[in-house]
Amino acid sequence: xxxxxxxxxxxxxxxxxxxxxxxxxxxxxxxxxxxxxxxxxxxxxxxxxxxxxxxxxxxxxxxxxxxxxxxxxxxxxxxxxxxxxxxxxxxxxxxxxxxxxxxxxxxxxxxxxxxxxxxxxxxxxxxxxxxxxxxxxxxxxxxxxxxxxxxxxxxxxxxxxxxxxxxxxxxxxxxxxxxxxxxxxxxxxxxxxxxxxxxxxxxxxxxxxxxxxxxxxxxxxxxxxxxxxxxxxxxxxxxxxxxxxxx
Amino acid sequence: xxxxxxxxxxxxxxxxxxxxxxxxxxxxxxxxxxxxxxxxxxxxxxxxxxxxxxxxxxxxxxxxxxxxxxxxxxxxxxxxxxxxxxxxxxxxxxxxxxxxxxxxxxxxxxxxxxxxxxxxxxxxxxxxxxxxxxxxxxxxxxxxxxxxxxxxxxxxxxxxxxxxxxxxxxxxxxxxxxxxxxxxxxxxxxxxxxxxxxxxxxxxxxxxxxxxxxxxxxxxxxxxxxxxxxxxxxxxxxxxxxxxxxxxxxxxxxxxxxxxxxxxxxxx
Amino acid sequence: xxxxxxxxxxxxxxxxxxxxxxxxxxxxxxxxxxxxxxxxxxxxxxxxxxxxxxxxxxxxxxxxxxxxxxxxxxxxxxxxxxxxxxxxxxxxxxxxxxxxxxxxxxxxxxxxxxxxxxxxxxxxxxxxxxxxxxxxxxxxxxxxxxxxxxxxxxxxxxxxxxxxxxxxxxxxxxxxxxxxxxxxxxxxxxxxxxxxxxxxxxxxxxxxxxxxxxxxxxxxxxxxxxxxxxxxxxxxxxxxxxxxxxxxxxxxxxxxxxxxxxxxxxxxxxxxxxxxxxxxxxxxxxxxxxxxxxxxxxxxxxxxxxxxxxxxxxxxxxxxxxxxxxxxxxxxxxxxxxxxxxxxxxxxxxxxxxxxxxxxxxxxxxxxxxxxxxxxxxxxxxxxxxxxxxxxxxxxxxxxxx
Numbered sequence: 001x002x003x004x005x006x007x008x009x010x011x012x013x014x015x016x017x018x019x020x021x022x023x024x025x026x027x028x029x030x031x032x033x034x035x036x037x038x039x040x041x042x043x044x045x046x047x048x049x050x051x052x053x054x055x056x057x058x059x060x061x062x063x064x065x066x067x068x069x070x071x072x073x074x075x076x077x078x079x080x081x082x083x084x085x086x087x088x089x090x091x092x093x094x095x096x097x098x099x100x101x102x103x104x105x106x107x108x109x110x111x112x113x114x115x116x117x118x119x120x121x122x123x124x125x126x127x128x129x130x131x132x133x134x135x136x137x138x139x140x141x142x143x144x145x146x147x148x149x150x151x152x153x154x155x156x157x158x159x160x161x162x163x164x165x166x167x168x169x170x171x172x173x174x175x176x177x178x179x180x181x182x183x184x185x186x187x188x189x190x191x192x193x194x195x196x197x198x199x200x201x202x203x204x205x206x207x208x209x210x211x212x213x214x215x216x217x218x219x220x221x222x223x224x225x226x227x228x229x230x231x232x233x234x235x236x237x238x239x240x241x242x243x244x245x246x247x
Numbered sequence: 248x249x250x251x252x253x254x255x256x257x258x259x260x261x262x263x264x265x266x267x268x269x270x271x272x273x274x275x276x277x278x279x280x281x282x283x284x285x286x287x288x289x290x291x292x293x294x295x296x297x298x299x300x301x302x303x304x305x306x307x308x309x310x311x312x313x314x315x316x317x318x319x320x321x322x323x324x325x326x327x328x329x330x331x332x333x334x335x336x337x338x339x340x341x342x343x344x345x346x347x348x349x350x351x352x353x354x355x356x357x358x359x360x361x362x363x364x365x366x367x368x369x370x371x372x373x374x375x376x377x378x379x380x381x382x383x384x385x386x387x388x389x390x391x392x393x394x395x396x397x398x399x400x401x402x403x404x405x406x407x408x409x410x411x412x413x414x415x416x417x418x419x420x421x422x423x424x425x426x427x428x429x430x431x432x433x434x435x436x437x438x439x440x441x442x443x444x445x446x447x448x449x450x451x452x453x454x455x456x457x458x459x460x461x462x463x464x465x466x467x468x469x470x471x472x473x474x475x476x477x478x479x480x481x482x483x484x485x486x487x488x489x490x491x492x493x494x495x496x497x498x499x500x501x502x503x504x505x506x507x508x509x510x511x512x513x514x515x
Numbered sequence: 516x517x518x519x520x521x522x523x524x525x526x527x528x529x530x531x532x533x534x535x536x537x538x539x540x541x542x543x544x545x546x547x548x549x550x551x552x553x554x555x556x557x558x559x560x561x562x563x564x565x566x567x568x569x570x571x572x573x574x575x576x577x578x579x580x581x582x583x584x585x586x587x588x589x590x591x592x593x594x595x596x597x598x599x600x601x602x603x604x605x606x607x608x609x610x611x612x613x614x615x616x617x618x619x620x621x622x623x624x625x626x627x628x629x630x631x632x633x634x635x636x637x638x639x640x641x642x643x644x645x646x647x648x649x650x651x652x653x654x655x656x657x658x659x660x661x662x663x664x665x666x667x668x669x670x671x672x673x674x675x676x677x678x679x680x681x682x683x684x685x686x687x688x689x690x691x692x693x694x695x696x697x698x699x700x701x702x703x704x705x706x707x708x709x710x711x712x713x714x715x716x717x718x719x720x721x722x723x724x725x726x727x728x729x730x731x732x733x734x735x736x737x738x739x740x741x742x743x744x745x746x747x748x749x750x751x752x753x754x755x756x757x758x759x760x761x762x763x764x765x766x767x768x769x770x771x772x773x774x775x776x777x778x779x780x781x782x783x784x785x786x787x788x789x790x791x792x793x794x795x796x797x798x799x800x801x802x803x804x805x806x807x808x809x810x811x812x813x814x815x816x817x818x819x820x821x822x823x824x825x826x827x828x829x830x831x832x833x834x835x836x837x838x839x840x841x842x843x844x845x846x847x848x849x850x851x852x853x854x855x856x857x858x859x860x861x862x863x864x865x866x867x868x869x870x871x872x873x874x875x876x877x878x879x880x881x882x883x884x885x886x887x888x889x890x891x892x893x894x895x896x897x898x899x900x901x902x903x904x905x906x907x908x909x910x911x912x913x914x915x916x917x
Contacts, residue, residue, distance in 0.1 A: 007673070007674060007677045008668075008669045009639070009642065009669070009674065009677060009678065009681070010666045010677075010681075011667075012665045012666055012667045012680075013635070013665070018666065020630070024609070027606075027609075028609070028610050031607075031610045032605060032610055032611055033419070033611075035401070036554070036579075036611055039303065039304075039401075039408075039409060040406055041403040041406065041611070041613055041614075042404070042405075042409070042419075043403070043405035043416050043418070045418055046406075046414065046418065046419065047303070047304060047408060047414065047451075048301060048414035049303055049416070049417075049418065050414050050448055050451045050452055051451055051452050051455040052452065053333075053452040054452075055332070055452060055453055055456060055458065056331050056332045056461070057331070057332050057453075057458075057461045057464050059453075059458045059459070060463060064340035079467075081467060081468065081469055082466060082467040083464055083467075084466055085328070085464060086324050086465045086466075086467050089331070089413065090328070090331045090832075093440045111366055112368075113322045113324070113405075114320055114322040114324075114467060115324065116368070118368075119319060119350075119372065119378060119381045120321055120349070120350065120369070120382050120383055121320045121321060121383075122317055122318065122319075122320065122349050122382075123318055125468075156461060168771040173491060201444070213915065214337060223345075242465065257563075272602055284892070339534060339537075340534055340538060341533060341534075341535065342534045342535060344576070345533075345534050347531075358531070359530075360864055361531070361533075361534055363534075364534050365911070386533075395707075395709060395782070396710065397615075398616065399615075399616050399617065399618060399707075400613055401607075401608050401609055401612065401613055401614055401616040401618040401619035401621070401800045402604075402607040402611055402613060402619065403611050403613045404607075419603075419604070419607065420600070420601065420604075421600065421601050421604045421608070422599050422600015422601045422604075423598075423600075423618060424540040424541065425597055425602075425618050425703075427535075427540045428540060428541065428707055428709070428857075428858075429707050429709055429711065430709060430862075431709035431862055432862070433532075433533025433535045433863070434531070434535070434698070434861055435533070435535065436535040436538075437540060437600065441600075442600030442601055443600055443601065444600075445789060452532035453623060467592070469867035471576075472718050492840050499708050499709065515863060515864065
């Protein structure tokens with residue numbers, strides 16, 4: 001090996017390096033999917049792979065296009081926001097082929113999924129204790145799921161306001177009627193969320209029983225309403241549905 | 248909770264119903280001379296969209312979801328519909344969306360549970376006396392604007408579309424599960440049959456056909472709202488305007504696109 | 516709280532975990548991966564001590580360390596591949612690497628380290644021997660060596676000098692590469708902001724130093740076993756020096772881990788409650804007992820006593836050997852605690868889950884043991900093919916070749 005000549009080792013390795021790198025780029029060109037990188041670092045065709053998946057839930061408009069009468073009926077009732085496929089399950093196959101019948105939960109299993117009592121449910125949502133509520137009878141014997149009016153107008157607020165009723169029942173206020181403190185608009189029974197029930201706006205409501213100048217039974221705690229509360233309303237500190245025990 | 252819901256032997260009525268339903272589908276299909284594939288297509292034909300070539304996703308749209316926790320009744324229909332719509336395996340530990348129940352006691356730590364994602368309802372609480380409050384929180388992929396899962400995917404198999412939805416390319420995913428590790432929300436899982444990462448797509452196949460995601464379709468109280476942030480008349484815009492909004496784990500700078508109204512401090 | 520108790524009894528885990536967190540995603544195979552790459556990086560750093568920093572006492576283990584590094588490097592990606600949901604798509608990491616992904620860089624870091632650093636350095640170091648062997652051997656082996664020369668059979672003094680220079684240069688490039696190889700493995704975990712157990716800037720550097728510790732200990736073990744197997748005396752100057760470096764590396768490693776621990780404790784972030792539960796409940800044996808006591812403090816103490824105590828050489832060797840084994844236990848536990856520990860708590864920070872190693876199956880114990888034996892088998896073949904002790908003999912008789 002003379003001076004200034006490239007060492008043989010380096011020549012050999014360079015050739016191999018070029019071959020490896022070239023091989024890599026050839027492989028890369030060959031293996032990269034066609035649509036890769038069209039919109040970003042991914043296979044653009046994957047978008048349509050996802051978009052072309054079949055639909056199982058047809059959507060309420062498809063249901064309504066045939067079942068107009070049920071739709072109209074439902075639109076006036078409490079279940080107007082409940083789409084058909086909530087209870088009837090995915091119905092795209094049914095919309096396509098009428099011989100395929102969607103689910104129809106006629107037994108007691110379906111309704112309690114929403115209406116069984118659970119303290120985590122928002123207050124005002126109608127709930128029952130399924131085990132106690134006409135055991136064994138399918139819900140449909142009394143309620144029409146497409147227009148679910150309670151069999152009688154609820155005399156008892158607890159039908160909907162379950163957790164409040166449960167608390168009040170075991171509290172000192174168990175004998176106090178809801179309407180003693182609350183003003184209930186008629187429309188509240190039909191359109192509860194748009195016609196809210198009022199809360200007392202002054203301390204007279206509580207003062208009627210708890211005021212120091214009122215003659216109620218001696219075990220009812222008494223305060224001087226005006227001085228005791230200051231600028232607060234009674235229920236801003238005390239929870240009237242389950243008032244604390246006083247010594 | 249009624250007994251028929253609690254008894255594991257008695258998942259009965261629904262299961263049988265479902266099986267019968269599927270039986271019917273499979274029996275009816277050859278009779279009608281159609282296959283599952285054409286079945287999906289002809290639904291879109293029903294909606295007059297068969298011929299329309301799908302536009303590529305563009306920045307003109309920005310899809311998002313919002314959840315009003317005060318409205319959620321914990322019926323779990325969203326989680327159920329999601330499994331049906333997206334053919335998610337029935338295993339309770341592969342879910343695209345699920346409902347959590349929070350029980351905040353007067354004293355002590357919050358209790359959270361989500362048996363089978365809330366699909367079969369929630370067991371009765373052993374004790375209800377010392378509860379300060381309790382509520383349900385539906386969860387799903389947050390379709391982050393700054394998605395850590397997309398960042399870590401080594402091959403570009405999970406990606407963000409131009410309209411802001413995070414998808415998985417199931418033909419390209421190598422199944423390394425790095426994205427599952429990187430997701431702070433536990434929204435991803437390994438598909439036990441396809442052996443690829445899988446997750447909520449905002450029902451991208453439904454959005455493309457002008458439908459709302461299945462979970463939104465079946466939510467009986469409209470606790471879930473879906474829409475396009477870029478459209479002024481979108482329900483999501485109204486939702487964001489009229490509610491105080493929280494997103495999950497914002498401190499991680501993932502910039503979620505699932506928004507929560509009335510979320511408690513404990514929700515995470 | 517009574518309700519906590521009842522809910523806890525209903526499920527095989529404590530508290531609440533997200534439904535999708537029930538199954539661990541990364542199991543035993545992913546524990547093996549950082550363990551094996553750690554051995555690579557450590558063994559290479561050891562070799563570079565001799566080559567670049569002229570620690571002549573380590574000459575007897577120089578070539579052995581290089582070959583060990585190669586053997587572990589060949590085995591390292593196999594558990595990764597086996598763990599993929601679609602191993603047949605693994606090439607995508609090279610074809611369409613996502614530059615934002617730490618994992619996508621694996622292919623390139625690995626290829627660089629294998630092709631540019633290790634193979635080249637070994638080739639340059641062994642080239643003269645390979646050429647000689649291709650001349651002296653007969654039969655099939657002759658052709659194997661012929662191929663290994665890659666046609667570069669020039670043994671002139673200039674050519675040998677070039678080998679020496681090139682090898683030196685590659686080692687110098689190799690040191691940052693070894694740091695990168697293992698620091699990067701730490702980065703894969705340390706950069707996951709979703710996981711408070713992993714997310715730490717110290718993770719890459721903790722990984723790196725634990726790698727150096729485990730790699731040095733592994734070469735120490737391999738050297739001792741190989742010497743015993745060949746009925747050759749163990750060079751005490753060499754193992755003493757090795758033990759010293761091992762001690763330094765362990766001190767740094769231990770300090771870093773303590774720093775990480777104190778830092779977390781002092782910052783006391785939202786996750787601190789669930790992480791302390793994780794340590795005191797799920798990781799007590801593998802972290803406190805196995806990693807810190809048996810695999811950390813005990814060998815540290817052992818090496819101090821073994822190296823600086825007044826013992827006969829035979830006793831010293833026993834100390835070193837036991838320390839080497841304890842260190843492997845400790846570092847393997849550390850990998851376990853990072854990989855498995857990081858998945859045993861919920862990202863909701865509300866609960867812990869469990870993990871049980873299966874015996875069978877691709878993620879099972881048997882396969883993992885196989886992946887641990889494999890590099891040793893590869894090393895055995897490499898030692899047969901390119902005996903590191905060639906120069907011992909050549910010093911005795913074969914100088915005329917050069």
